[in-house]
Amino acid sequence: MTTAAVMSLPITSDLEIAGVRQAVREAAVAAGFSLVEQTKVVTAASELARNTLVHGGGGRLEITMLERPQGKGIRLRFRDEGPGIADVETALSDGYTTGHGLGLGLGGARRLVQEFAIDTGPGRGTTVTVTAWPRGARRV
Amino acid sequence: MTVAESSGAAAVAEFLRARREQLAQQWADLALFRAVYTSGRDIAVNAAHGLVDALTEVARDGRMDDVTVPALDQVRALLAQVIAARSQAGAGPLQVAGEVAELKRPVIAMVGRELADVNRGAALIAATDLMGTVRLVGMEISLSDEGAIVARQRQQLSEIATPVLKLWDRVVAVPLIGTLDSARTQVVMETLLEAIVDERATVAILDITGVPLVDTVVAQHLMKTALAVRLMGARCVVSGIRPQIAQTIVQLGIDLGDITTRATLADALEWALAQVGTSVGRA
DSSP states (O other): OEEEEEEEEEEOSHHHHHHHHHHHHHHHHHTTOOHHHHHHHHHHHHHHHHHHHHTTSSEEEEEEEEEETTEEEEEEEEEEOSSOOSOHHHHHSTTOOSSSSOSOHHHHHHHHSSEEEEEEOTTSOEEEEEEEOOGGGOOO | OOHHHHHHHHHHHHHHHHTHHHHHHHHHTSHHHHHHOTTOHHHHHHHHHHHHHHHHHHHHHOOTTOTTOTTHHHHHHHHHHHHHHHHHTTOOHHHHHHHHHTTHHHHHHHHHHHOOSTTHHHHHHHHHHHHHHHHHHHHHHHHHHHHHHHHHHHHHHHHHTOOOEEEETTEEEEEEESOOOHHHHHHHHHHHHHHHHHTTOSEEEEEEEEOOOOOHHHHHHHHHHHHHHHHTTOEEEEEOOOHHHHHHHHHHTOOOTTOEEESSHHHHHHHHHHHTTOOOOOO
16 A cells, blocks of 8 residues: 655644545545545544544644555544543443533544544543545455 | 843934934835825824834833833734724735835834944844834734634625525525534524514424535534424424435434434425425426
8 A cells, every 4th residue: 555645734723624624525536535435534524623623622634645456545644632532432432422512423433434543541642543445445 | 131132222212212203204104104194194194103102112121022022012002003904995914014014124224324333233133123023013913903804704704694585484494505613503593593583484494405514513503403493383394415414424323313304405395385284286
């Protein structure tokens, strides 16, 4: 698998979350995602970016374009230096919320992409890495 | 602060005090003042006096390149007036920054000409620092001004972009277009609830055909709006749910509960007409 063109965006305001959605949609279009696939990955990015802002106190998103023989994909890495998550399993479960949301953001985002990894711990900040492939490129 | 720096600052303070009138006369002819105080040159000179005096205070304080000194507050207030007038007249932030930068030239020219003694080098550096700070303050003002304009336009846009349409007797609809954030939702909810009262509506249609993405926050906004509509005694139907949005909502795990939904606005209208007891045959 080869990687190319890494793009880094700040996430420190609602306006920048809109910028994240825009950039992820453009990356998904460039990777040849269908409309449904674009919508899924952009929605996942919107949820994760909002987590970075609301729970992590702001951070950054790195977008990496991936390429393998079956096709192109995109990897999104959301990183913040916030308080971190003590109990990842609970945070991922549906309906669990620390704020006023629906509690579906993290778990929902995981269902919208093909690969999902979270690296976090109390005081360590949180890094969520997700990878999305269009249908034709999913089989390894 | 080194000895040379403080002697430079002191020399500039003394220079500004002594050359107050000449400098104000020169500044009054520059675009920044001329374009704002169009009613008379005297008024422009007067405003320039104010700025010279404020800068004299900064030079007396001695910290020429520190944008946080309290002595700069007066400079900031004076520049804010002038810059606000310039941007209202349509000058962009770059043009205004250029006009603020022009203030420097007469100061440096006069300091270079008049302070021939040993202090000249230090005084020139101090004067350059001071005018650089003025430029920075000007930049800061025009950028925050720009921010205020963007915020205002956003506000206007959110109001313009949410018309409530009366589709039928007792049926109102809001076609939502673009991202549904908290501020938009608030406006939509207010205008919709008012329309329900004004039109004595019993059905409200929220059409999201123009909403590119429904994430958990947007869904929550829709549910709150639907709940508010129900509290007003009307029924709410969400229409314009496109296939990709439907699939995403399902995978996110959002349960829209008992909100009635329809694929298209036409379907929603048909449902609404049935609710108000009217039926229209399809061609």
